[in-house]
Amino acid sequence: MDDEIKYKNVKELPPMTVSTGLMLVNKTGSWRSLRPIIDEDKCISCMICWKYCPEACIDIVDDKPVINLDYCKGCAICAEECPKEAIEMLEEGK
Amino acid sequence: MRLTLPEQELMSSGHKGCQGCGGVMAMRYALKALGEDTIVVIPACCWTVLEGEFPYTSLRVPLLHTAFETAASASSGVRAALRVKGKDDVNVMAWAGDGGTFDIGMQALSGAVERNEDFIYVCYDNEGYMNTGIQRSSSTPYGAWTTTTPVDAFEKAHKKNMVDIMVSHDIPYAATASIAYPEDLIRKLNKAKSIEGAKFIHILAPCPSGWRCASNQTVKLARLAVETNVFPLYEVEHGKYTINRKPRKKPAKEYLSLQGRFRHISDEVAAEIQEQIDAGWEKLLKKEKDSME
Amino acid sequence: MGNHAAAYGAKLAKAEVVAAYPITPQTQTVEKISEMVASGEMQAEFIKVESEHSAMAACIGASAAGARAFTATSSQGLALMHELLHWAGGARLPIVMTNVNRAMAPGWNIWSEQTDSLAQRDTGWMQIYCESNQEVLDTIIQSFKVSEKVLLPTMICLDGFSLSHTYEIVDVPDQQLIDSYLPSFDPEYKLDVDNPQTFGAMNSPDWYYEMRYQIHRAMVEAKSLIIEANKEFDEIFGRSYGLVENYRCEDAETIIIASGTIASTAKDVIDTMIRNGTSVGLLRIRSFRPFPEEEIREIAGKAKNVGVIDRNISFGHEGVFFTETKASLYDLPEHPKAFGFIAGLGGRDVTPEDIEDMIRITASGDADEVTWYKLKDAGVVVTK
Numbered sequence: 001m002d003d004e005i006k007y008k009n010v011k012e013l014p015p016m017t018v019s020t021g022l023m024l025v026n027k028t029g030s031w032r033s034l035r036p037i038i039d040e041d042k043c044i045s046c047m048i049c050w051k052y053c054p055e056a057c058i059d060i061v062d063d064k065p066v067i068n069l070d071y072c073k074g075c076a077i078c079a080e081e082c083p084k085e086a087i088e089m090l091e092e093g094k
Numbered sequence: 095m096r097l098t099l100p101e102q103e104l105m106s107s108g109h110k111g112c113q114g115c116g117g118v119m120a121m122r123y124a125l126k127a128l129g130e131d132t133i134v135v136i137p138a139c140c141w142t143v144l145e146g147e148f149p150y151t152s153l154r155v156p157l158l159h160t161a162f163e164t165a166a167s168a169s170s171g172v173r174a175a176l177r178v179k180g181k182d183d184v185n186v187m188a189w190a191g192d193g194g195t196f197d198i199g200m201q202a203l204s205g206a207v208e209r210n211e212d213f214i215y216v217c218y219d220n221e222g223y224m225n226t227g228i229q230r231s232s233s234t235p236y237g238a239w240t241t242t243t244p245v246d247a248f249e250k251a252h253k254k255n256m257v258d259i260m261v262s263h264d265i266p267y268a269a270t271a272s273i274a275y276p277e278d279l280i281r282k283l284n285k286a287k288s289i290e291g292a293k294f295i296h297i298l299a300p301c302p303s304g305w306r307c308a309s310n311q312t313v314k315l316a317r318l319a320v321e322t323n324v325f326p327l328y329e330v331e332h333g334k335y336t337i338n339r340k341p342r343k344k345p346a347k348e349y350l351s352l353q354g355r356f357r358h359i360s361d362e363v364a365a366e367i368q369e370q371i372d373a374g375w376e377k378l379l380k381k382e383k384d385s386m387e
Numbered sequence: 388m389g390n391h392a393a394a395y396g397a398k399l400a401k402a403e404v405v406a407a408y409p410i411t412p413q414t415q416t417v418e419k420i421s422e423m424v425a426s427g428e429m430q431a432e433f434i435k436v437e438s439e440h441s442a443m444a445a446c447i448g449a450s451a452a453g454a455r456a457f458t459a460t461s462s463q464g465l466a467l468m469h470e471l472l473h474w475a476g477g478a479r480l481p482i483v484m485t486n487v488n489r490a491m492a493p494g495w496n497i498w499s500e501q502t503d504s505l506a507q508r509d510t511g512w513m514q515i516y517c518e519s520n521q522e523v524l525d526t527i528i529q530s531f532k533v534s535e536k537v538l539l540p541t542m543i544c545l546d547g548f549s550l551s552h553t554y555e556i557v558d559v560p561d562q563q564l565i566d567s568y569l570p571s572f573d574p575e576y577k578l579d580v581d582n583p584q585t586f587g588a589m590n591s592p593d594w595y596y597e598m599r600y601q602i603h604r605a606m607v608e609a610k611s612l613i614i615e616a617n618k619e620f621d622e623i624f625g626r627s628y629g630l631v632e633n634y635r636c637e638d639a640e641t642i643i644i645a646s647g648t649i650a651s652t653a654k655d656v657i658d659t660m661i662r663n664g665t666s667v668g669l670l671r672i673r674s675f676r677p678f679p680e681e682e683i684r685e686i687a688g689k690a691k692n693v694g695v696i697d698r699n700i701s702f703g704h705e706g707v708f709f710t711e712t713k714a715s716l717y718d719l720p721e722h723p724k725a726f727g728f729i730a731g732l733g734g735r736d737v738t739p740e741d742i743e744d745m746i747r748i749t750a751s752g753d754a755d756e757v758t759w760y761k762l763k764d765a766g767v768v769v770t771k
Contacts, residue, residue, distance in 0.1 A: 001583075005149045010597040015538050015605070016479040017598060018576055019151040019585040023108035026150065031113065045095045051276060052313050054118040057107040063095040071107035075114035075302075076310035131580045135448065143589060151585035156578040158451050159587035160444065161470055167441035171406060171448025171456070172578060174432035178403040178454055184580055202444065205437030 028055065032074035034089040036067055042086035049078035049087060098277050100126040109152035111144040114309030116299030116316060117191070118144065119273040120218040121153075124187065124295075127283035128214075130155060132185040133176075135169045137199060138162035139191035140225040140301075141218075163198040165190040166206035169213045185287055186213040192233035193223045196254050207263040207292040214286045214293045217256060220301035228304040235324075236370060237363050238355045240304070245358040252370070256296055261330050266291040269329035272298050274316035278327060278338060285329075298325045306354020318349040323375040328382070335382040346371050389550035392520040392557050393459055393485040393543075394419035396527030398429040399565045400483070402457035403572075406434040406445035408464060411497045412547040413487040416459040439464035443471035443482075450480035451586055453577035455531060458482070461547065462489035462503045469507065472540075476511020476602065478587055481534030481541075481572075483527055488647065488698075489547040490733040498734020499547040501647065501699040505675070505707045511602050513541040513609055514675040518651040520545075520555045525626055528560075529616045532569050537609045539602070546698075547734065549648040560624055568623055610677045630679035633686050635661060636668030641750040642690040642723075644683075644712055646672045649696055649730070649737050656742045667746055672708060680715035688716060693723045694749030696742070698731040705729075705757045724752050730760040 005021045007013055014020075038049075049065050050058040057071035058078065067078070079087040104125035111118035117140050125132065134157045136142060142159060146152050160168040165188035173186045190199055195217035203215060222240050223229040230240040233256075234249045243249040260268040267289045271279040279297065286293035300315040302308065307315060319325035320339060324346060327338040346368045350356040359367070393416045397405065405424070407417040423429035432449075436442045439460050446456040460468065465486050475482050490500035504514060515530065517523045523545050530541035545551055578586070590598060613630055621627035634654055636642055645653050650671035657669050670686050672679065687693050693716070697706020704710065709727035716722040728745050731737040741760065748754045 001154065007149070007594065010600055013594065013597055013601065014149075014576065015601055016477070016576065017148050017587050017590045017594075019146055019149045019588045021150045022106045022154070023110075023146045023150045023152040024106050026108040026110070026146075028108055028110075047095060047097055050097075051099055052119065054111060054113075054115050054122070054312070055107050055109075056103045056105055056122055060095070060097075060101070068107065073113045074309075075312075076308075077114055077313055080310040081313055130583075133452070133578050133580065146585065146588055148588050148590040148594060151588060153585060154583055156580060156583045157585040157588075158448065158578055159585070160447065161474055163440065164444035164447075164471070167406075167436060167444035168448035168451075170434050170436070170441070171404060171445035171450070171454075172452045173448075174404045174406070174434055174445065175449040175452035175454035175456075178430075178432050179452075201437060202441045205441055208437070209435070 027070045028073050029070045032072055033092050034074040034076055035069070035092050036072060036074070036076065036078055037088045037090055038065060038067065039086045039088065042084045044084055046083060048081050048083060052077050052081050099123065099280060102126060104130065104154045106152045106154065109144050109146065112303050114302045114312045115144070116273045116301060116312045117141060117218045117220060119312070120297045120299045121189065123273065123276045123279050124216060124283055125155065127280040128185045128187060128287060131183055132187055133158065133172055135160055135165055135172060135186065135188045137165040137190050137194045139194050141189060143225060162194055163202055165194055165199050165202070166215060167202040170206050170209070170211045173212055188213060188215045190217055192217060192219040192221060193231045196232045196256060204263065207260060207265050207294065210291040212290055214283065214295065216295045216297060218297045218299040220299050220304060222304050224301045224304040237359050237367050239358060240355070248358060257294065257330060260294040261333060264333070265294055267329070267331055268294040270296045270325065270327055272316045272320055272325065272327060274313050274320065275327065282329060304355070307352055311352055315349065315352060318344065322346045322349045323371050324349055326375065326378055328378065333385055335378070335385045337378060337382050388415060388552050388554050389520045389523050389545045390415035390487070390552070391419050392524040393527065394423065395559055396524040397457040398423055399560065399562060400528050400531045400569060401455065401571070402431055403454040404432045404434065404446065404449035404456045405458060406436050406442045406449070407458045408436055408439045408442050408460070410439070410461045410464040412489060412551045413459050413461040413485070416485060439467045440471060443468040443475065446482045447471060447475050447478065447480055450482050451478065451578050453572070453574055455572040456482045457484065459485040461487040462491055465503050465507065466491065472507050472510035472512055475540045479538035481531065481538055483530045483534055483541050483543065485523065485527065485543045485545060487547050487551045488544050496733045497547065499549055499698065500732050500734065501544065504542060504544045505699050507542065508676060511539060512676065513539055513606070514544060515541065515673055516544045516646040516675060517550065518648055518671065520550060520553070521557050521626070522628060523550065524557055524559070525620065525624070526628070528565060528569055529620055532616045533609060533612045535572055536612055537605045539605050539609060544647070546648045564623055568620065606677050610679070613674055628673055630674040631682045631686065632671035632673060634669040634671060636670055636686050638666070639668035640666040640691045641694070641746060642668050642670055642687045643694045643696065643746050643749065644670045644672060644687065644708060645696040646708060647698065649698060649742070652737065652739055653742050656739045656746065660743065660746065665750065667750065678711055683712055683715040684719060687723065688719050690723045692749045692752050693725045694728060694745055695725065696728045696730050696745060700729050700732060709757070726754050727757040728760045729757065
């Protein structure tokens with residue numbers, strides 16, 4: 001399901017509107033105006049940021065949260081909910 | 095590190111939900127609870143649009159899009175097909191917004207629950223027609239602004255109590271849940287999964303775009319809705335009410351003041367809302383007490 | 388009765404999910420199916436929904452999940468389904484439904500008229516109009532075969548009361564023979580947890596247009612598949628119907644075009660008239676979608692005069708079969724004169740004498756293009 005699907009013409013189409021690929025092709029990171037930065041010194045790996053992420057784009061790598069910026073829309077729920085205030089939202093482009 | 099939710103992600107990144115969408119969080123949790131053996135039926139709602147665009151989807155489980163008022167009836171058909179094919183271990187989850195549940199889909203929902211179809215009906219409630227640009231629904235709370243209840247004529251009707259309506263159908267299981275309490279939400283969906291017959295889960299899903307609040311406030315607002323008794327967490331099993339959280343009551347103003355949709359309300363209206371909330375809470379306590387006896 | 392023939396058709400076709408709601412004059416179909424499911428004679432899930440809208444929605448859910456789905460309705464019920472008829476067609480779900488043709492209210496009228504189904508013309512459903520109860524039963528079985536091949540739903544229409552409630556002897560074929568004719572339904576695309584796919588998502592102008600083209604192609608392709616399914620049915624059961632029925636049209640100067648039970652009445656009239664020296668034939672249109680334009684050109688194209696009897700009306704215009712027939716004849720270098728008759732709306736009787744009269748008016752070649760036949764107009768029978 002992870003691959004990009006490229007139909008060239010009507011003959012290649014399935015008979016009905018059936019979706020067989022994943023929206024992972026849609027890199028929603030471009031929506032973002034604020035970029036979350038995790039302060040690793042403050043982070044206690046409670047994974048509350050992972051828990052509340054509406055994008056399901058916080059990966060767990062070596063028991064630590066890693067934000068996938070390809071998909072993060074910058075909603076800042078993670079920063080708001082972090083009990084240690086370990087996530088800072090920085091303006092993109094700065 | 096200890097995860098309090100199942101790790102498996104059946105909802106993928108890349109969906110088109112607005113920043114901070116509560117409805118997206120609700121789906122993520124629901125699928126964590128129900129797992130891969132689940133067929134989802136979605137009528138017209140925000141999820142119709144945000145889910146994806148042909149030929150892509152953001153669900154790793156089968157999904158049937160269907161017409162606005164047909165979540166419950168189309169789900170009935172899916173269940174019937176699974177039964178004739180002998181696939182009894184598959185969950186059927188209807189997933190509708192408040193418009194599709196409280197309003198246009200009410201008849202089909204009533205029919206399916208009366209027939210006690212074996213399915214889980216989830217209403218993710220953002221208290222209005224948010225997908226079409228914030229119009230009032232019969233779930234919009236008293237006092238709220240929407241584009242069809244402008245500030246000079248703000249919403250005057252009271253939000254329907256869907257759980258009570260479901261309980262009146264003798265539904266085996268009905269519950270409220272909140273995206274601020276995902277462990278509770280998942281527990282409830284797991285319970286729903288274990289019960290045969292119709293199940294109704296009412297999830298409050300704050301909508302930053304429609305509630306006129308910052309995108310980072312979604313969880314906070316959902317939590318405040320519980321803490322102020324605006325949206326109490328409870329479940330009803332075969333008519334027996336159990337309140338899951340009896341919070342030390344915060345004033346409703348803490349909840350209302352964070353949302354632009356209530357910005358216009360006077361102190362009098364705010365007081366009225368507080369009275370309604372208190373009365374609703376007392377009623378709920380009484381239902382719990384009465385159903386214990 | 389026709390309603391029972393429909394129920395037996397669904398049973399023989401081994402419909403796996405039936406979702407239906409009662410409406411006059413279809414109700415005996417759902418009653419009979421209920422009885423057969425309750426007794427175990429029919430192995431199906433019967434969902435007793437709270438409306439026709441939910442009936443079609445449930446059929447859509449069932450069909451999308453890979454089950455053979457059937458329902459029955461009429462008139463107001465069909466109109467209530469309208470949104471979902473588009474859905475079933477667009478989703479390419481091979482649902483089969485009988486519609487008992489009944490007039491639309493107001494005023495309330497439970498008698499025969501085809502405006503209900505013809506108003507659903509562009510929903511992506513095949514539409515077959517039957518003239519006998521045997522044809523109703525046989526067509527249900529044939530339609531599942533065609534629908535499942537071409538991935539389009541079929542609506543089988545039978546006239547209210549004159550078929551739905553009329554008792555005729557119907558041959559109920561042997562189940563084993565039916566099974567050899569109609570294999571079980573095993574669609575390539577379905578809701579399946581082992582192969583998760585999403586059906587009916589947003590589809591932008593990028594591909595929506597091509598999706599519509601595919602429905603169109605499927606409908607065109609259905610023509611040959613209906614003929615093929617009839618041929619194969621004929622080989623086993625000795626009965627065949629086709630897209631149209633050519634009844635004594637060879638070299639006929641006047642051809643009358645009709646559908647449903649008006650066509651079956653017309654056959655007797657034509658036999659008598661031919662015996663008395665009139666050159667006349669009947670072209671019965673059975674398949675309305677796909678529309679048999681080639682057959683109409685071939686059979687009716689050489690006639691001098693063609694009369695189309697419509698038990699339906701497109702207000703401000705004319706009968707629907709008349710419009711479609713004329714359009715089919717248009718590109719012939721020389722085409723017959725065509726006359727339309729609006730007759731029998733709301734179940735008004737169309738007698739053999741009426742049909743003979745309409746044939747004579749047609750044969751005269753001298754009439755208004757459209758006649759509201761026997762309209763009570765200041766006590767005068769208006770024919771021109």
